[in-house]
Amino acid sequence: MTAPRRDGGSPLTPPRRDGGSPLTPPGRESRFSYLSHLECGRCQQRYDADVRQGLCACGSPLLARYDLRAVSAQVDRAALASRAPSLWRYHELLPVRQPAMVVTLGEGMTPLVPLPRLAAEWGIADLLMKDEGLLPTGTFKARGAAVGVARARELGIGRIAMPTNGNAGAAWAAYAARAGIEALIVMPVSAPEITRAECAIAGARLYLVDGLIGDAGAIVAGAVATQGYADASTLKEPYRIEGKKTMGLELYEQLGWRVPDVIVYPAGGGVGIIGIYKALLECQEMGWLGGKLPRLVAVQASGCAPIVRAWEEGADRAQPWQNAATVAFGITVPMPLGDFLILDAVRGTGGCAIAVSDEHILAAQARVAAVEGAFICPEGAACFAAIERLRKDGWIGGDDEVVAFNTGAGIKYPQTVRVRPPVLPAGSDLPGARAKTARGPSGPPRTRAQPAS
Numbered sequence: 001m002t003a004p005r006r007d008g009g010s011p012l013t014p015p016r017r018d019g020g021s022p023l024t025p026p027g028r029e030s031r032f033s034y035l036s037h038l039e040c041g042r043c044q045q046r047y048d049a050d051v052r053q054g055l056c057a058c059g060s061p062l063l064a065r066y067d068l069r070a071v072s073a074q075v076d077r078a079a080l081a082s083r084a085p086s087l088w089r090y091h092e093l094l095p096v097r098q099p100a101m102v103v104t105l106g107e108g109m110t111p112l113v114p115l116p117r118l119a120a121e122w123g124i125a126d127l128l129m130k131d132e133g134l135l136p137t138g139t140f141k142a143r144g145a146a147v148g149v150a151r152a153r154e155l156g157i158g159r160i161a162m163p164t165n166g167n168a169g170a171a172w173a174a175y176a177a178r179a180g181i182e183a184l185i186v187m188p189v190s191a192p193e194i195t196r197a198e199c200a201i202a203g204a205r206l207y208l209v210d211g212l213i214g215d216a217g218a219i220v221a222g223a224v225a226t227q228g229y230a231d232a233s234t235l236k237e238p239y240r241i242e243g244k245k246t247m248g249l250e251l252y253e254q255l256g257w258r259v260p261d262v263i264v265y266p267a268g269g270g271v272g273i274i275g276i277y278k279a280l281l282e283c284q285e286m287g288w289l290g291g292k293l294p295r296l297v298a299v300q301a302s303g304c305a306p307i308v309r310a311w312e313e314g315a316d317r318a319q320p321w322q323n324a325a326t327v328a329f330g331i332t333v334p335m336p337l338g339d340f341l342i343l344d345a346v347r348g349t350g351g352c353a354i355a356v357s358d359e360h361i362l363a364a365q366a367r368v369a370a371v372e373g374a375f376i377c378p379e380g381a382a383c384f385a386a387i388e389r390l391r392k393d394g395w396i397g398g399d400d401e402v403v404a405f406n407t408g409a410g411i412k413y414p415q416t417v418r419v420r421p422p423v424l425p426a427g428s429d430l431p432g433a434r435a436k437t438a439r440g441p442s443g444p445p446r447t448r449a450q451p452a453s
């Protein structure tokens with residue numbers, strides 16, 4: 001059972017009166033970060049943010065807390081528009097205290113792309129895609145890595161270790177290299193192959209495990225216990241989520257400080273959706289955001305859907321999913337540590353959790369590319385498969401404004417599309433070219449990509 005908050009709020013809501021964090025007196029010089037302390041997402045135990053921390057003594061993730069009253073007093077959100085287009089524009093709400101500690105490869109401010117043809121096809125007023133595939137290393141994982149690695153460097157950490165489904169490892173390896181931090185990465189053999197090369201070229205110590213992310217996690221736990229690595233596993237350090245939170249801040253700013261009706265997100269470990277919810281709650285707390293929150297939808301694959309099962313059963317915690325397997329490899333997380341936080345994000349906003357099959361994921365990936373020109377990753381495609389179904393079921397209304405997160409570039413997953421174009425001998429004409437010239441423009445059909453099955 002999720003421990004109820006003493007003040008009745010969500011585990012992600014900052015406490016309304018925290019007493020311990022000094023507010024910035026009016027006129028005091030502004031700070032780069034307004035980080036005040038860490039707080040357990042379950043039992044609300046407070047921890048010092050300026051020493052290295054892992055999980056709470058109760059085993060739950062720690063969340064970064066900020067002096068939000070001071071931020072709202074010091075920061076005019078309209079003035080953010082003149083800042084550089086990177087996630088560091090929200091530095092007051094990020095945990096890195098010194099500007100010199102920032103580690104950046106230019107992450108943030110990804111495009112919010114309208115998808116008018118798909119919207120018309122599915123009967124939705126507005127359908128937008130926040131395209132995270134354009135970030136360094138090709139996925140949204142760059143956000144968590146940039147902030148997590150920068151804060152690790154600030155705290156004097158020289159070696160980090162993490163299990164990964166591939167993309168997070170690639171991102172953390174890149175940012176660790178830039179920060180001069182050693183990285184040990186362990187990923188399942190079935191993780192996207194390109195991510196091995198990304199880790200290796202950045203100089204990470206890389207191992208594959210013949211198993212799933214939990215098996216990689218067990219190996220990392222051993223290295224943390226015996227070899228002095230800091231554990232950078234999902235939600236076992238408090239700062240990755242802060243980087244991912246910027247997806248929510250950016251979306252809100254890009255819509256002109258307005259929120260959509262529905263946000264659809266592919267949830268594995270859940271850091272992305274938890275981060276977006278945390279951002280929205282912090283904006284509420286600062287008085288930046290009034291009115292209704294967007295309904296948050298957690299999308300999983302039917303081959304690994306522990307959160308969907310818990311949501312359907314009305315449970316507060318998920319149970320481990322047996323024999324997990326899906327083409328959307330990033331969301332193959334049989335037992336997420338932040339299960340209760342994901343469920344809280346969904347329930348706290350009147351959202352839902354939905355599972356979609358691999359067949360529908362691949363069909364949606366092909367449809368988005370063919371109709372809107374975007375080659376998205378299978379995890380992102382899961383969102384579109386979910387949107388199509390939720391619209392058919394009436395859960396998404398015709399007047400809704402819907403934002404889907406494409407969490408990565410499709411080009412990182414070449415195996416999701418099989419194509420066999422005809423090979424022509426050098427010096428030859430196109431088949432039927434002569435006849436076509438004589439007959440007019442209609443020639444043989446063009447080669448079409450087939451979704452892999």
Ligand SMILES: Cc1ncc(COP(=O)(O)O)c(C=O)c1O
Pocket residue numbers: 139165166167168234266267268269270271272273329330331377379380407408
């Ligand atoms: C492309 C992609 N999308 C989504 C996810 C899910 O991430 P999370 O639920 O931890 O935010 C992952 C995780 O590996 C991923 O690689």
Ligand SMILES: [Zn+2]
Pocket residue numbers: 040041042043044045056057058059060
């Ligand atoms: Zn706790």
